[in-house]
Amino acid sequence: MTLGAVETTPPDGELPSDHIADTAEAKQIEGRSLGQIAWARLKKDKIAMISAIVILLIIAMAIFAPLIVKISGFPPDQPNFKDSNGKDLLDTFNGGIPAGGLWGSGMSSEHWLGIEPQNGRDVFARLVYGARASLLVALGGTIVAVVLGTIVGMIAGYFRGWVDGVLGRVMDILLSFPTLLFILALTPVIADRAQATFGIPDNNGLRMGVLIFVLGFFGWAYLARIVRGQTLSIREREFVEAARSLGAGPGYVIFRQILPNLIPTLLVYSTLIIPTYITAEAALSFLGVGVKEPTSSWGRMISDASNWYEGNPLYLFFPGAMLFITVLAFNLLGDSVRDALDPRAGRS
Secondary structure, three states, X not given: OOOOOOOOOOOOOOOOHHHHHHHXXXXXXXXXXXHHHHHHHHHHOHHXXXXXXXXXXXXXXXXXXXXXXXXXXXXXXXXXXEOOOOOEOEEHHHOOEEOOOHHHOOOOOOOOOOEOOOOOOEHHHHHHHHHHHHHHHHHHHHHHHHHHHHHHHHHHHHHOXXXXXXXXXXXXXXXXXXXXXXXXXXXXXXXXXXXXXXXXXXXXXXXXXXXXXXXXXXXXXXXXXXXXXXHHHHOOOHHHHHHHHOOOOXXXXXXXXXXXXXXXXXXXXXXHHHHHHHXXXXXXXXXXXXXXXXXXXXXXXXXXXXXXXXXXXXXXXXXXXXXXXXXHHHHHHHHHHXXXXXXXXXXX
16 A cells, blocks of 8 residues: 555445446457347448338338238239229220329329229239239349358368369359340240149249249359358368367268358348349349239339330339339348458448
8 A cells, every 4th residue: 555545445235446347348348249240330330221121111012912902902913994983094095095193194092103004903003012023033043042052162162172173163164154145045945844844834933933943043153152262261270170170070060160150151142142133033024034914023014114104104113113222222231231241341
């Protein structure tokens, strides 16, 4: 004790103030997992939160499409020629265009976004149901691509040698294909062959299944390259060496030791590939090899609107805007997830 210092003893049952400060500081520096750090960063990112909310709303719209359309009162495939008062909705003497509404779109209190020319189908109902086909194909294709790319990439990176050489050449071949041209050529061929061989009717369920398979099959090679490179690095780390020295087999090491360390990469890739497949489905439906009538998709609506947009651009605007918003939200969220999972990324 130094001269002049007075030693004070806290009352019984109370902790010294310096102990309380040390405890609070220990709580502040308590270790957090990568997932907790990433989530804390994402919560501070306003763009990420807004994008996530938009995506959740679009997914909810697709899931509850029947309920939403029931509220509006007009199924997506139902022709509407007269309103509730018996008034004609289509001008039969002028090519069947809608009578009235903004720019002759047929907008009214009953048909919120108007009706299509010639058949009078409700645009709002078809827009809501169109989210189902677009998201289903995109999510399904992403799952196929991620599963194939992850498994092939881990096997190539872990075993190396001739296994890596063979799988690497397969990746090179797939990456050299003009993907869009092959999808355009293969989609109707596979659908027709499935119909002839297995007796499956050529309906939109088959078409969407073929699109999911083809998009996923041609999309896994790029991810496999990324996974292979990371697997080559992870397999040399101490915890993998320890597992092998304890007698762990390749299956255990690959799926229990290496795969968990690849999850951040897979999350980022998935959020970035989904918008690519959404636009791919729209392009294929626009070109006539995607979903067929009467099933609605945003690409199908854009294709139909190409016949009417000169007279009324709203038919092209609504599905185009939904496609743009969805793709933009997924891209922004993917960028934010990538930055949040990067330990070197700075955050203000």
